Amino acid sequence: MSPGALPGFRDFYPTELAERSFIFGGWREVAREYGFVEYDGPPLEPLDLYTKKSGAEIVDQLYNFTDKGKREVALRPEMTPTLARMVAARANAMRKPVRWFSIPQLFRYERAQRGRLREHFQLNMDIVGEADVSADAELIASAIDAMRVFGLTNEDVVARVSDRRLLNALLRGIGVPEQQLGAAYAALDKLDRDPRDVLEQRLETAGVGSEPRARLFELARAAANESDFARLVRDAGASAEYDELRRYLAHTEALGVRDWVRLDLSIVRGLAYYTGIVFELFDAKGELRAICGGGRYDTLLESLGGVSLPALGFGMGDVVLGELLRARGKMPPAAPALDVWVAYGESGSVESAMRVAAKLRARGRSVEYALGHQKLARQLKAAHAAGARQTVVVATPELSDGEAMVRRMADGGEQKVQLDAWIASE
RNA sequence: GUGACCGUAGCUCAAUUGGUUAGAGCACCGGACUGUGGCUCCGGGGGUUGUGGGUUCAAUUCCCAUCGGUCACCCCA
Known part of the structure; x- marks a missing residue:
């Protein structure tokens, strides 16, 4: 084999570039339908844009180096910090809410696996300046329409939704103290992966008592059944937070995407900066990695850009989506180019x-x-x-x-x- | 970063469990069908068997290392 592209990087031959353009075209179409306007920033950023909030460990996962002017720089691993900076710089001048989208190429220095390379393109759609859950509903509807535009249905893709505020209230309500919330999140995140007794063991080690442990698993199981769940929510004293979530779900009904959405408390999302409703899109067969993930991050703009504005957004990568479209026969054959x-x-x-x-x-x-x-x-x-x-x-x-x-x-x-x-x- | 499995032509795969000059289909290039098309026939290019060592009379085949791929952790996008 002659040396190809670097590990985790792709050559786009005309066939592959046609597929990429097809995906980008669908994304832009949906963004336009939802009134989002396109922006972009530099692919190379100051390293501290990412270390400032994520800590020095993040550097292990970045393509970073010292440039010829002795600046510490990194290829962007995500778009949100750039967005935060750009919005913060002109926050006062912009009509709210801001609806922006971008299709940046992002880079992570990690061992490549299927659906996860060292480079990918990601549709980012963000809404800045609106705290109401109607914005959350609008956002997930746009993500779901980004599936529909390619001919995918709710047989192919499911949206799983959780809510950080509700979850926090529930966990407190069942007796999980503040300092054990992290362990509880971790257990929820691993619900499908690890067996119950392993999770129990971990929670016990973290100091979570047996009563809260039992109720935690009961909660996670009940999320699929609305009446059971409502009772548990009342018992935990989280009714106010639950009402907000129900308003959100009603909005998704009005937007025509309710039958794609499922409440699922195991959707935690690793990123610590999420503050409200979070969601992920998965292929319904569960064969692939997450297609899309996002949620509300109301405090991030203040910590990154110094401007206090509520915000929410999602990222949708081209790699897993491309695999899904090929697997479901939704990738169109190349059209004749010559007239x-x-x-x-x-x-x-x-x-x-x-x-x-x-x-x-x-x-x-x-x-x-x-x-x-x-x-x-x-x-x-x-x-x-x-x-x-x-x-x-x-x-x-x-x-x-x-x-x-x-x-x-x-x-x-x-x-x-x-x-x-x-x-x-x- | 840790562990497991796998690397033969651009692609999909062969090569009698170590034995001549590593083959086939598809794709590509060219020729014929004596100048109007998807067919057919003929021919051609293309491999240091991922790379480097080792064992052996002999290595695609066995061993080690390395690189790459895949998968699971980790982490997330």
Whole structure:
């Protein structure tokens, strides 16, 4: 094997780039429908933009180096800090709420695995300046429509939703003290992965009593059943927080995405900065990694940018989504790129084709012809191989001056035309 | 960062459990079908068997290392 791209990095051959463009096109379409405008920032940022809030450990996971001006820099691993800086700098001048989206290429220095490379593109959609749960509903609806736009349904993808505020109230209500919240979150996060007794053991080690432990598992199980869950919520004294979540769910109904959404307390999301409703999108078969994740982070802009504004957003990577679209047959075949192939017979030359091509191109058509000198039969073969929509043949002995033969590739229909008139109609 | 499995042509795979010059299909390039098309036929290019060592008369095959891929941890996006 000749050396390829760096580990975890991809070469995009035309086939792959066509798929990438298809995904980006769907994303931009949905962002537009929801009134989001596109922005971008630098792919290289000061290292402390990321260490300031995530701590020095984060450096292990970054592509970072010292530049020639002795600055500590890093390739961006996520877009939110850049967004926070940009919004904070002009916060007063912008109409709220701000709806911004971006499709940055992000970098993480980690061992590559399926669905998880060292580089990927990620749709980021964020709303800044709105604290009401209607914004949360709007956000998850846009993420779900970013599935629909590719022909995926709620048979293919499920949105799992939790709420940090509700969860905190519940955990306090069942007797988990503040300093044990982290352990409780970790256990919830691992609910599907690790067996119950392992989780119990960990919680016990963290100091969580047996009564709160039992109620924790009861809560997680009950989330799927609304009446059971409502009772547990009342018992834990978290009714106010639950009412907010129910308002959110009602909004998703109004937005037409309720049947994609499932309440699931095991959705914790690693990022510590989430403060409210959080969600993830998974393929329904559970074969792939998360497609998308996001939520509300009302305090992040203040800590990163010094401006206190409520905010929420999600990131959706191109790698897992691409795998899902291929697996479900939703990736379209490459469309024919060529409008016209120009071929010439033996009473002409390559310049006969060039003159026609130049006129067609001036009219905006995509046109190719055989370079060098080739026999007509070969030119026609090439026209077929190139996938041209139609072929125009000029300069054969059968044609008089100014005439051409046009053939549509789709149905093989052929007709003799006046060349200049035909070009003018193309 | 830790552990497990796997590396043969651009792709999918062969090579009689160590034995001649590592093959086939697809793809690509060219020729024929004496100049209007997806067919057919013929030919061609392309591999240091991921790389480097070791064992052996002999290594794609066995051993070690390394690089890469995959998977599980870790962590998250």
